[in-house]
Amino acid sequence: MNHTLTSRQAADAGDELALAEKAAMRGIKRRYWTVIGLRIAILVFVLGGWELSARLQWIDPFFFSQPTLIVRQIADWLVDGTSQGPLWVQVMVTLEETCLGFLLGSVAGVIFGILLGRNKLLSDIFSIYIQIANSIPRVVLGSIFVIALGLGMASKVALAFVMVFFVVFGNAFQGVREADRYMIANAQILGASRRQVTTAVVIPSALSWILASLHVSFGFALVGAVVGEFLGSRQGIGLLISTAQGAFNASGVFAAMIVLAVVALAADYLLTRLEKRLLKWRPAAF
Numbered sequence: 001m002n003h004t005l006t007s008r009q010a011a012d013a014g015d016e017l018a019l020a021e022k023a024a025m026r027g028i029k030r031r032y033w034t035v036i037g038l039r040i041a042i043l044v045f046v047l048g049g050w051e052l053s054a055r056l057q058w059i060d061p062f063f064f065s066q067p068t069l070i071v072r073q074i075a076d077w078l079v080d081g082t083s084q085g086p087l088w089v090q091v092m093v094t095l096e097e098t099c100l101g102f103l104l105g106s107v108a109g110v111i112f113g114i115l116l117g118r119n120k121l122l123s124d125i126f127s128i129y130i131q132i133a134n135s136i137p138r139v140v141l142g143s144i145f146v147i148a149l150g151l152g153m154a155s156k157v158a159l160a161f162v163m164v165f166f167v168v169f170g171n172a173f174q175g176v177r178e179a180d181r182y183m184i185a186n187a188q189i190l191g192a193s194r195r196q197v198t199t200a201v202v203i204p205s206a207l208s209w210i211l212a213s214l215h216v217s218f219g220f221a222l223v224g225a226v227v228g229e230f231l232g233s234r235q236g237i238g239l240l241i242s243t244a245q246g247a248f249n250a251s252g253v254f255a256a257m258i259v260l261a262v263v264a265l266a267a268d269y270l271l272t273r274l275e276k277r278l279l280k281w282r283p284a285a286f
Contacts, residue, residue, distance in 0.1 A: 146228065
């Protein structure tokens, strides 16, 4: 009899758990679609208000353009190309400069961040120089890079590199310093060498810090590449913005900004997928 009651209680508990899981899944889906709906509503409200304000002359379309003109500008670029050539060529040039600067800056930032984070002497020696270099507005270096490296890709990659390096370096350095001291001590007690401690304990501990910096640093790399193109280049989205500005074409400026936003969102999506793949062990955020 008691065995039968226990079985029924277990079955009832299982049913309640299944119902709770279904309710939780419905809640998650409901929240997801609520977020999507609100995002679309905000976008429609902003674009609709912008278009209406321009048509009613509450704002001057010459200076602020309007969504329909911006869409028309992008369509013209896609069909007829830009004054510098096809739109996809401009996007690829900027994307290539951004990716090169991002990769080089990220690798250098991670290496130096881990190196200085693990070596107190080197950290004390170079800290003052890093602070001085970090205090310089990095966008200002674009003019120097254009003068020194010319109008080609090198100057844009250099500026993107500088924009990325300090962001990744700071996170890598802090991630190493925040590594669990008890885990490091346990690894040392078990006979792990300094190199093994770094590769098996410190770097995995700092990985979440490093990956978090990549989301921000790609945007900085894109800014560096575009600013470099704006200062002087032969192709790229930055040159599109500069050309549109010189022609007082507000629609062209906004259209180029939208293209940049699409590139940045696509890159952020890919980085998010990479982060989830590398950090499967991390508990899901609430």
